[in-house]
Amino acid sequence: MDKIDQSAKSKIVRNPNRSHYDKATLYKVLDAGFLCHVSYLFNGAPVIIPTAYARVDNMIYLHGALKNRMMICLLEQGQASIAVTHLDGMVLARSAFHHSFNYRSAVVFGTPVKVENAEEKEFVLKMITENILPDRWQEVRPPSEKELATTLVIGIEIEEASVKTRSGAPIDDDADYDLPIWAGELPLKQGYDQPISDSRLSQGIVIPESVKKSL
Amino acid sequence: MDKIDQSAKSKIVRNPNRSHYDKATLYKVLDAGFLCHVSYLFNGAPVIIPTAYARVDNMIYLHGALKNRMMICLLEQGQASIAVTHLDGMVLARSAFHHSFNYRSAVVFGTPVKVENAEEKEFVLKMITENILPDRWQEVRPPSEKELATTLVIGIEIEEASVKTRSGAPIDDDADYDLPIWAGELPLKQGYDQPISDSRLSQGIVIPESVKKSL
Numbered sequence: 001m002d003k004i005d006q007s008a009k010s011k012i013v014r015n016p017n018r019s020h021y022d023k024a025t026l027y028k029v030l031d032a033g034f035l036c037h038v039s040y041l042f043n044g045a046p047v048i049i050p051t052a053y054a055r056v057d058n059m060i061y062l063h064g065a066l067k068n069r070m071m072i073c074l075l076e077q078g079q080a081s082i083a084v085t086h087l088d089g090m091v092l093a094r095s096a097f098h099h100s101f102n103y104r105s106a107v108v109f110g111t112p113v114k115v116e117n118a119e120e121k122e123f124v125l126k127m128i129t130e131n132i133l134p135d136r137w138q139e140v141r142p143p144s145e146k147e148l149a150t151t152l153v154i155g156i157e158i159e160e161a162s163v164k165t166r167s168g169a170p171i172d173d174d175a176d177y178d179l180p181i182w183a184g185e186l187p188l189k190q191g192y193d194q195p196i197s198d199s200r201l202s203q204g205i206v207i208p209e210s211v212k213k214s215l
Numbered sequence: 216m217d218k219i220d221q222s223a224k225s226k227i228v229r230n231p232n233r234s235h236y237d238k239a240t241l242y243k244v245l246d247a248g249f250l251c252h253v254s255y256l257f258n259g260a261p262v263i264i265p266t267a268y269a270r271v272d273n274m275i276y277l278h279g280a281l282k283n284r285m286m287i288c289l290l291e292q293g294q295a296s297i298a299v300t301h302l303d304g305m306v307l308a309r310s311a312f313h314h315s316f317n318y319r320s321a322v323v324f325g326t327p328v329k330v331e332n333a334e335e336k337e338f339v340l341k342m343i344t345e346n347i348l349p350d351r352w353q354e355v356r357p358p359s360e361k362e363l364a365t366t367l368v369i370g371i372e373i374e375e376a377s378v379k380t381r382s383g384a385p386i387d388d389d390a391d392y393d394l395p396i397w398a399g400e401l402p403l404k405q406g407y408d409q410p411i412s413d414s415r416l417s418q419g420i421v422i423p424e425s426v427k428k429s430l
Binding site for chain 1: 223224228229250252253254255256257258260261262263264265267279280282283284294296297298300302304305307308309310311312314316318320322324340341344347348351352354355356357358359362366384385391392393394395396397398399400401402403404405406407408409410411412413414415416417420421422423426429
């Protein structure tokens, strides 16, 4: 299995039995999402911002406006920390203490680089859009040269990462299993509600395939 | 309206029309969630970790094991950045460029302090549990003295914050409204699936009120 490099920064200390350091598991967690949280420094203090992303090979790509402070800071600082978190459910134990979540969580570290080439930029924007809603890209007006020029795209090569997951039933203290208290899992589900067509839609335009497939 | 203090760190530059700086809006966004992302420094580099939280008055509380690295770093560094993000839907425009999300996002900055008092600690743990699943606390075995002693609880007074929200239809370029392309919103919904009772449950124990009410 293709292992991910590790340092003290990305080593999981708490519940090490829940940790994974192989690329296959990491990529699976990253590919299951499209919204990440990114941390950068501002005047020496950490700041977090949520943003869309896509993974391609061993890179994570982000985009924003040309003057996007987060992205400019990331490029200047030459380091990025990116978290992708999936909450799968509540773990309800007999004791307050052993309550937990079922989850899949990835934290990635790497060096941000600017994507300069217009063709590569457009490819990355397509990947980000497709990661959010598959097949949407082919339905819409592609970016103009001017739109591409006003978009900042950065790629972060995954240099270090850690993945932590939990699944399954609660684990109580032995003595607590006899208590007359319900315990179990409460799975979370996410999905889409019915789409709302734009009020300015031209007549005769139906819900497209990308949206239909997501429902 | 009770305003939140602002500095360059928390000032929203991009799309300032989507920004809010009043406590009422901030508290509403914070109270709608129970999972946050926290950023801290490790060897000078920012690291992000997802964790549970509760807001009480102007404080955000976190908990973890006594040796939890994130919480120890937060206390040592005397600063925390915490993000709470709700994704409400996709905004699907006629152009790739104007695709967006509908969301409610809060980023909070403050100074972490350790909660030392056992009674206050238990109160905070109750608040965190109740924030995840209301009325669960009264159903379970409360923490023992030993469990309280092995739990680290910190409070972060909200000193600065910014809130950014978007809702409603896509906004396309004027020229694009005539294109034969579907545009609109695809709302996201979150909920719970049917609970899974623990296989070691004693006989005759039914699904509790806390879980029933959440379904």
